[in-house]
Amino acid sequence: MVCAAAGLVLLAAAAAPTAAQVPQGPVTVGTAGGDVTVVADQLEQVGPDNLLVATGNVELTKGATRLMADRIELNRNTGDAVAQGRVIFYDGEDQLTGQRIEYNVKTGTGVVYQGEARGAPYYRLSGERMERVGESVYRVQQGVFTTCQDDPPDWAVHFGSATADLNEFVYGTNASFWVRQIPLIPFLPVFAAAIRRERQTGFLFPKFGYSTTKGAYAEFPFFWVIDDSQDALISPIFYTNLGEGFNLEYRYILPDKQRGRFSGFFMQETARHDASRFLGHTRQDWYLAPRTWLKVDAAGVSDDTVLRDYGDELSQRSSQRVESNVFLTRSWNTWNLVGDVFVYQDLTTRRPVELNRLPDVRLLGTPQPVGGIPGLLWEFEGSAVHFVRDVGSNGDRLDLHPRVSRPIPMDVVTLTPFLGGRLTGYDRTVTGVRTSRGVDGPIEITSDDPRLRRLLEAGADLETKLTRVYDTGGVWNIDAMLHTIEPRVNYTWIAGKDKNQLPQWTPALDSIQDASRVEYSLTNRIRGRTVALANAEPVRWELFRLTLGNGYDVRHATWEDAFATLIVAPTPTTKLRSDITYDPHNASYPLVTADLSTVIPRGEVSVGVRHSDAAKFTFVQGGFKVSPWPWLTTRGTINWDVRTTTFVESRLAFEFHWQCWALAVEYVNRTQRDDEVRFTLNLLGVSGPISTRVGLGAIEGGGTR
Helix, strand or coil: CHHHHHHHHHHHHHHCCCCCCCCCCCEEEEECCEEEEEECCEEEEECCCCEEEEEEEEEEEECCEEEEEEEEEEECCCCEEEEEEEEEEEECCEEEEEEEEEEECCCCCEEEEEEEEEECCCEEEEEEEEEEEECCEEEEEEEEEECCCCCCCCEEEEEEEEEEECCCEEEEEEEEEEECCEEEEEEEEEEEEECCCCCCCEECCCEEEEECCCEEEEECCEEEEEECCEEEEEEEEEECCCEEEEEEEEEEEECCCEEEEEEEEEEEECCCCCEEEEEEEEEEEEEEECCEEEEEEEEEECCCCHHHHHCCCHHHHCCCEEEEEEEEEEECCCEEEEEEEEEEEECCCCCCCCCEEEEEEEEEEEEEECCCCCCCEEEEEEEEEEEECCCCCCEEEEEEEEEEECCEEECCEEEEEEEEEEEEEECCEEEEEECCCCCCCCEEEEECCCEEEEEEEEEEEEEECEEEEEECCCHHHEEEEEEEEEEEEEEEEEEEECCCCCCCCCHHHHCCCCEEEEEEEEEEEEEEEECCCCCCCCCEEEEEEEEEEEEEECCCCEECCEEEEEEEEEECCEEEEEEEEEECCCCEEEEEEEEEEEEECCEEEEEEEEEECCCCEEEEEEEEEEEEECCEEEEEEEEEECCCCEEEEEEEEEEEECCCEEEEEEEEEECCCEEEEEEEEEECCCCCCEECCCHHHHCCCCCEC
16 A cells, blocks of 8 residues: 555656656655655656656665665665766765665665765775675775875775775775875785774784894784773784794773783794793782772793893883782771782892792881870881792891871971880891802891891971962063972981891891981972963962982981982973982992973973992983974984993984874984884874884883883
8 A cells, every 4th residue: 555655646746747846755665675765856657666766866765874866766676776976875874975876775785886985084985896785884896995085195095805894994905005196005915994993803004124133023913802891912023033923912991990901022033042032011900899909010021131132112121120019908097008929030130139028018007196195196117028039038027116206386396206116026047148159249148046126216306397478570470489498307316136137138127227317308499370361270380499408327427328309490391300319428429310301492302311329320311302393293312321432222203294194203223232213104093003113112011120
């Protein structure tokens, strides 16, 4: 009855003298694939109820699909529709255009000739023939894929054949990568790209490069979306001068604030001595209960030089140790309990001298009132540690350190006397020392005799804070300044018994001797506030800080190391900071750091100095970042070893930014080690950059120091 009624409507429309002049209202037509809605300037029934010809602003709709053209022929018996002339096909949210479209309303399949598909927000896919095989899924012959809007596009992938799901991905074979009309990479056997979704299973762009020491190399990343809460990245790697290996990264997020990450690097050096080199790292963060957390940050390496040989950044390649920590933390309002399993690998010596803590349990109590005594506070810190190592002394230590104090306000100053005690128990007694080849310093010889150290401490803190506000009236865009002076003096007296023959596991705690010490510091601080602009909050920052401190041993009449911290920031974007330690006995500076950074027109620059007597290094570091034009950013860094007068590492990079792509070219020079020229190409909307940064340098060196 519906088909008959529709046929009568169509025949009446065809017979009416004005039917070809004004658009016909929506007409429901029965077909082999179900009812469709047709709107056109003219509708014509041809043959015995099987062919409908619509012309002039035709629109055919079925479900989420909509076909628009100048002319559409619809076979009601088979469901075949042929559209010609200004053809537009809406497949859900996606739009396809072409010269001719053949579409079957029953099966949902069809072919677009000389077609182009556009998917939100910026994807473009075109081909000589685009065959629809499912909802938003097409097989494309002789096609082009890009996310650029210009013609010709700034970049595009040309391919012989491909399969595209406009809601998911596109992958194809016999491809080439073009920059405008130039085939920059003339042949790619396969290519794949995710569309719309940030996480999509598939191969990412392969990475290629060359190193003067490692030779030519390649990496082939595969990203696996396991489910909505976990994924993995597996990347086989090949070096012509070394061998084969892989990068691996696994991530997950679970309900109740639990998440984690595993990463690893492995290399089988078949081109050398067939050695196995690797690094493994994991981070876990689990919320167990209110105020209870389990945190894991663990790493391990196959040997002392794997970071130096395969690392990228200087900080990673110069790491002196690899650490692993497992923390279990429980907190209350005034108490905090932390259990820690600490293991580390020393990368500076071949002998296993690492002093591991298996475990280290600490209980901390913040200052809190003593019931019934106004103003009296007490605090506590305690620890129980089991020390383990292969070379050197090990054992157990229990330390208990309570303290009571009473702050006494005295006009502008506050005096806080304190009294405390310390009990430290050891299950070892040091009976002598020895030396060993490959170990710096003496090695303790111990017996199983326990030892208990008892300490009594007393003293006082005297401190104050003086402040004054200055109205500057907008000079240098500063509305007002706050000047504070913060002097502090501490006196500590310590006396005890059984302080000798103790293992030196952590010298700061194990080497406490009888003392009568005065420590003092003075901090001058100036904070600034900018003039507030209309509808904007003023900017507040620290303009200036100078902290000086020193200590004097009254018992031995000797001065201790002095220290100073200087911060100068005349504007919120320019800052100088320097930290210096001075040894009066040797008239030397054991530790010096200084950093200056400032924003310049269209960029920023920085320079720094690092000096350490203990680590025996003096470095000058510098860096800059400048964007002379919106489409170009240049950046560079240097690391100069003053002692050897060599540039340990220098980097220079140029980054080009356009509407739908960005290219970074970087030169890395490592004196007497390696030189590399790298590039990284990021294409808008395509997951995974085309890059030459591979191997351990492409993942985090977790736990390294």
